[in-house]
Amino acid sequence: MRRDIGSWNRVPAVVHARAWALADRSAALPELADGETGLAYGNGRSYGDVCLNPDGDLFFTRGLDKFIAFDRATGALECEAGVMLSEILDLVAPMGWFPAVTPGTRFVTVGGAIANDVHGKNHHVAGSFGHHVASFELLRSDGSRLVCSPEENANMFAATIGGLGLTGVITTARLQLARIANPFMVVEARRFRSLDEFWDLNARAEREWPYTVSWIDCTAPRGRGLLLCGAHAPAQGPLPAFSERGLAVPLDPPISLINPLSLKAFNFAYFHKPTPRGKTLQHYAPYFYPLDAIREWNRIYGRKGFYQYQCVLPPAAARAGVAEMLAAISASGAGSFLAVLKTFGARPSLGMLSFPRPGATLALDFPNHGEATESLFARLDAIVSKAGGALYPAKDARMSPEMFAASFPRAEEFSRYVDPKFSSGFWRRVHAEEPI
């Protein structure tokens, strides 16, 4: 019995039967008896129960942490699936390469990035993580190993990209990296004082910048915020010195440190923090991964944990939908510590269950206050459903089967590729038919 394994937001708290460490990519999977299921678990940075298999087994993949080959001339990288993006960055950034797509933390494994088809601040130009995966090897519970790419085993490739780990264990992957001249970014921050202002500013920024993301102050009635634009810096002479100073949250506070007062204070300070005018140079780490500098930041919400709510709304419904959601949050008095707004580009995702699709995606964090939080989510769900939007499985702990079926139209097709010995808490919740 294992009670020590959770996801990043610490909800739900569950028990697993066993955990196995995978450390040899050529080894077979542990044998599971009839009725038992397993699921790959990387670095545990997804939320909710997408990386959990309550009462079942987990296969830890962090032991699969070997690089296999790297071509410095072309940027083709082959590695085991338990390698983290942080380890890739440490290796390749000094050599002039960068992950083509990166999420907001670099402490995710390559396998996890594929299984959740993660996106980054450059979705409007680069698509999602799956677009840059040349191929991967999938190890199934029957012992078979499938090399999957857009050409080879194409259906299994499409099922596994964004497939939430349900199609088997990804053992190795080949990624195409992007060229950079140095580890620095040219960045520009622009304030906006209302959502209307945001949409105009954002449309312009997307034409000019490869990376854009906005932080929104949910405590302000009209939704003010900061639009953060970035681009990899061109080659240039002296670069600023950079060294990363890490902080850590050393213990679990008994109650959440996030409350209406601290929320208002933080958001006020963040909005008004002095930002340099015009374009400045910033190292990639604080630009892409501001929260990585605070180890175990998830602890600030206390033992009860928190929820992340991330949805995407189609372009036609985005303006009205986002405004309606912010109004609902404001009315509930909940407020979100970190609210992030970003528009997705038109590039179709490759995975059957991929989350990214054209429109605007809004991500919100809420402390877990039980009933009160759940009733706010019900109101937000109604807005998302009415708009024809979807929730992000990688952040989800509570989506209903109906909402999943309505927003992931290829789910039935996907279910044919699920490995019979693989399952997750998420899958058992949203998929009506019990696997096995």
Place this chain on the structure above:
Amino acid sequence: MSKVAIFGANSAIAAAVARRLVARGDSLFLVARNAGKLEALKQDLGVRGAGAVANAVADLNDLAGHEALFDEAEAALGGLDVVLVAHGDLPDQKACEASVEATLAAFQTNALSAISLAAIAANRFEAQRSGVIAVIGSVAGDRGRQSNYVYGASKGFVAIFLEGLRNRLGKADVAVVTIKPGFVDTPMTAAFEKKGLLWAKPDAVAAGIVKAIDRGAAVVYLPGFWRLIMLVIRHIPEFLFKRLSL
């Protein structure tokens, strides 16, 4: 640039040490049992820019093969400066209690094969009047406890042997480093619940090992707070200790 032989190179801690040594330009000779994993490690070190990395596949329980492995390492690297003995097995205590055979097998792997390698390294380094012999023991070797005294005794066996070796080789400018990690989050300990501050990551332990080798330290606890914990545990009087369920 040092010439380093690592026995048990596939262990998570040893692999992390190898990466740190490669990053500063050392040349390595890696010995491990699992050929597939060893090849994967060699590829990994190659991608990380390793210069000379040679390797041999061997089961270190075969003590008769140890001398030949040293010959091979010296031939491949043109001599040896550092030997790191990192292999080991964490036996199931309950299984050992039920089987004398399992108990003795743990001693073969953790104790006899480790002192065989250390003894060979000692004679060679004594003759060349330089070198570092580092062996990974465990805090479990500091006192016998009901929960893992077979593993603990096998590690304690090695610690006393190394103490004697250090006493003998100090005059020959050979350092003998006893490394005592606490709980480390590795595949070897995957079956344990990992809650609390006592668990360390393999890379953090590896950083401590490299530093200890460079300093030629005698006994290092990794992370360092284990020195205090074990000081307390070693000093609990036996009449009390035997009633505890540790």
